[in-house]
Amino acid sequence: MQRWHWHTDSDCPYLTCSLLEGFPHGFFTRSAAPRTPQELVHCFSPNPVAYHVKQVHGDRVLSTSEVAGAVTGSTPATPPEADGLVSDTSQQAVWVCTADCVPALIADSQTGQVAAVHAGWRGTAQGILPKTIERLQQHGSQLADLRIALGPAIAGEVYQVSTTVAAEVGATVVKESDDLEAVLAVLRDLPDSPLLPDPTVGRVRLDVRRINQLQLLQLGIQPDQIAIAPYCTYQHADLFFSYRRESLKQVQWSGITSVKTQSPVEL
Numbered sequence: 001m002q003r004w005h006w007h008t009d010s011d012c013p014y015l016t017c018s019l020l021e022g023f024p025h026g027f028f029t030r031s032a033a034p035r036t037p038q039e040l041v042h043c044f045s046p047n048p049v050a051y052h053v054k055q056v057h058g059d060r061v062l063s064t065s066e067v068a069g070a071v072t073g074s075t076p077a078t079p080p081e082a083d084g085l086v087s088d089t090s091q092q093a094v095w096v097c098t099a100d101c102v103p104a105l106i107a108d109s110q111t112g113q114v115a116a117v118h119a120g121w122r123g124t125a126q127g128i129l130p131k132t133i134e135r136l137q138q139h140g141s142q143l144a145d146l147r148i149a150l151g152p153a154i155a156g157e158v159y160q161v162s163t164t165v166a167a168e169v170g171a172t173v174v175k176e177s178d179d180l181e182a183v184l185a186v187l188r189d190l191p192d193s194p195l196l197p198d199p200t201v202g203r204v205r206l207d208v209r210r211i212n213q214l215q216l217l218q219l220g221i222q223p224d225q226i227a228i229a230p231y232c233t234y235q236h237a238d239l240f241f242s243y244r245r246e247s248l249k250q251v252q253w254s255g256i257t258s259v260k261t262q263s264p265v266e267l
Contacts (some may be wrong), residue, residue, distance in 0.1 A: 004229055009043035016044075017149040019227045023107040023114060024048075024093075025256035027151040027229065029239045037095040037253055045257040048093040053082040055096065055118045059126035061135045064088045083118045084132035086139065090260035095253055099241040100154040100233050102209050103254035104129055108136060110145040112261040116254065121161065121208055125169045129212050130219055148216060148226050151254050152240055155232035156207025159244070160198050166206045170194070173214040190214075 003018040007026070012035070014026035024044040032040055037050040051064045061084035085094040094116040096103050101120035108114070117123075117132050133146065167180040170187045177183060184204070187195045194214070196205035209228050216226055233240035233252075241250040 004227075007043075012040065012043055014040075014043060015152070015229065015231070017105075017227050017229070019147045019225075020105060020107050020149050020256065022109070023256055023259055025105055025107075025114075025149075025254075027103060027105075027149075027254045028252050030241045030250070030252055031239075032252060033241075033250060035253075037093065037255055040253055041093045041095075041255060041257070045091075045093055048091045048257045050093045050095060050255065051085060052079060052095040052097070053085055054079045055083050056081045057101075057118075057120050057122040058083050059123060059128045059131050060084070061086060061115075061128070061132045063135070063139075064092050064094065083123050083128050084115060084135065085117075086115045086132065086135050087113050087258035088139075090258050093255050093257040095255035097251035097253050098151075098153065098233075099243045099249075099251045100159075102153040102212055103151040104132075104212065105149050105151065105254060105256040106132065106136065107147045107256065108141045108145050109147065110142065110261065111140055112259040113139055113141060114256045114258045116256060119208070119212055121165060121169050121206065124208055124211055124215075125172060127172055127215065130215050133216070133219060133221075143220050144222075144225075146221060146225060148221070150209045150212060150226070150228045152229045152231040152233050152236070152252075153209055154234045154242065154244055156194060156196055156205050156210060158232065158234045159206050159208065160200070160203050161206045163202055163204055166195060166204050169206065169208065169211055173211060173218060 104117040194210035
């Protein structure tokens with residue numbers, strides 16, 4: 001069973017997941033603002049290099065060597081656009097920022113590689129998380145060695161979307177039909193359905209983290225390789241920024257550091 005733990009460093013609380021044990025990481029809260037990844041990384045790693053990208057709600061995945069201009073601590077140009085970031089070597093911290101979207105941190109217990117993913121509904125509809133997994137596999141990862149933590153995000157019970165959006169996102173796990181109503185019907189019949197009813201005509205509630213979990217399961221990743229944080233950015237206003245709640249461009253950061261492995265990391 002995965003466990004989530006709170007830590008505090010320099011009055012800056014952050015959340016960790018036991019599934020990622022052995023990999024320095026953290027899902028930070030609104031209390032960390034306006035600190036940047038290069039400042040926050042020292043909460044859990046002494047000497048890493050921090051990387052991030054310009055997130056655009058897409059499906060592009062880059063490696064740290066491809067975003068050299070985004071190395072924090074220098075005076076870089078605007079980072080390249082992407083929503084998934086994969087490490088190349090050890091002691092590299094990869095970061096994403098979110099405010100209702102899903103922050104996913106991934107660790108490979110054999111290679112020591114890590115990845116960070118920003119998965120809003122648009123990125124989820126484009127398969128950003130499976131595409132990041134594919135990029136890790138190109139770097140030598142095996143599915144059985146991956147551990148994925150889906151951090152604080154807006155919960156399905158409070159995330160109202162149109163049925164069109166729900167069907168677009170749901171079509172990534174329902175391959176039988178491209179008909180909107182048919183996709184929604186299949187989603188509703190799934191165990192632990194990612195769809196919940198909404199009183200407004202043409203609207204439903206959508207659990208984006210559950211869709212990402214289903215995408216991972218369909219790849220062949222096992223349930224015990226995936227953890228979902230028990231926190232909602234919309235409902236826990238004391239802890240997290242929420243764009244849906246506040247309509248402000250404020251974010252919290254999530255990051256993980258790659259490690260050098262001579263033997264598998266025990267997770």
